[in-house]
Amino acid sequence: MSAPIERLPAEVLVLGEALVDVVREPDGTESRSPGGSPMNVAVALGRLGSQVQLRTALGTDADGDLVAEHLAASRVSLLEPRRGRTSTATATIAADGSAEYEFDIHWELEERPPTTATAVHAGSIALFLEPGASAVGQALQDGGGFVSVDPNIRPAMMPSPQEARGRLEELVPVIDVLKISEEDSAWLFPEREPLDVAGRYSDAGVALVVVTRGARGSVLLSRAASVEVAAPRVEVVDTIGAGDSYMGALLFLLLRELRAGDGLSHLTASDLTWLGTFSATAAALTVTRRGADPPTLDQLRGALIDKTWPSVP
Template identity: 45%
Template sequence: MRFVVVGEALVDVVPAVPSPVVSAEVPELGSAESREQAGLPKTRDLPGGSPANVAVTLGRLGRQATLVTTLGDDARGALVRGWLEASDVDVVAAAPATGRTSTAAVVLDARGGASYDFDLTWDLPAQLLEAQVDRADVVHAGSIATVLEPGADAVEAALRGAAGRALVSFDPNARPAITPDVPAVLGHVERLVALSDVVKVSEEDLAWYYPGVEPVEAAQRWAAHGPVLVVVTLGGDGAIAVRGDDVVRTPGVKVDVADTIGAGDTFMGALLDALAGEGAVGAQARAVLTALTPEQLAHALTWAARAAAVTVSRPGADPPTRAELES
């Protein structure tokens, strides 16, 4: 069973965490300015990227995962590739036109919530992508790679080609810093939704695309135009699955939050893992999804929420292994 994930892999440039010795003896060295004065780094590089996080989640859960992406031939590219391969992800990468591995400067708020400032180019060759998607049982795409030109058109064409042959999943994962104009990207997003069998989206993203519309109503709109299953994540409040007239709600998992980096991506990867475990792969994916009981859907959502809870409990995008979840 082969999972192909399409999208950006990059380096998250995050605020450096003060060492226990420094923070205990000189607490003020926790600030970026004072750390720089003391000769300590203000930031650190962590590999990431929404689709890359999904691929790592699948790899750590024991799935055969391939990430199709762009990476520069530089130190950051080597860091990202090593991180992916350490989680048993096959990496198929083209060099971006800039030659640089993309970055996202991370800003954490008081609750550990993350926002991003991107330096990213997405120009994946269509032929490279098509060769991988043609052999997939599950194809997932999301985030910046689905809306940023010139590579976005190749992603849409690949999903269109996979429809009916593989389970197709999509996570819009809105990035206003990259595409601030909602009308300019909404039509593209809605086309990808219509091509998909499964869509996972956060309530924040739905609010950005459809201001003032309740999450369930927005999800039902999407479910009426293509996907069998639309899942809305509600952060600590759990998730909602919409399938036709079925609306399945599951609670969140209580956990102490280190930060939220990679939480939604972990949920996405674990959700695909759970659905694949029910047989929702390949040409029969839509029929299997349609036949799942509400209890089976609830189990899939709970599995995904538990995985995301592990990720938010530790710094950075660090999804759990199957052994961690099963224990």
């Protein structure tokens, strides 16, 4: 009999917020669903088959139960003990479709010894909101494997762009993989083009930089090559979790096929194209479904069956 998932060594350790998205409709109805960018990345990895652990601040309340059940269903092991109440992000929808947002975010982590995970990923609010941000930064500094970061900017919960840039700059020496959306880039560096920002981080030593551009696809840069990858054309239901599915698929493929810890900075144009196509397909499947609902590996295999690329894991 195999060991329980929570006792297996983590192939990927994800650090960051798990919360409940609350949507209040004009007619007074309310829905609640698990959310948070890092949690979505962990779920994407778990559904694809990676061993993944999530360090997050999750409460002992009913919202925490909802998130914990969602994680368990996707084979994500919850590493941090549950305590207190669960964070929420509430959107109140007006009759004209506009929304007002209210955040109730609690972000604090206990200090832990360095991880033995192959990869460590962190992103979004967790990178910038204290007191937890310092623990996340230390965990990334101490990570034994390769480190990936997705700033996934949430302006309402961020310090100033200048402070956020400073926090990101502190981490650059340990970041191996950086994914940044055009929206993230515009907020962090309003006077620079996103590809210039990507080149800046690549020149600073980040081995793989990815710029996601929504329906216009993505651009991937290593020290050996750069490529532009188109996004598959699909009927979009909503875009929630698309970038997180892309990130999860990217990390999964790096771990499974490209041996991310060995020669990552020398990824060829062919490697980058395959990475971008695989990840963009995962994102495309996600946007055809309601909410952050990343695909399983079998679903992704089916969507890639006609592609003439290296074998799908």
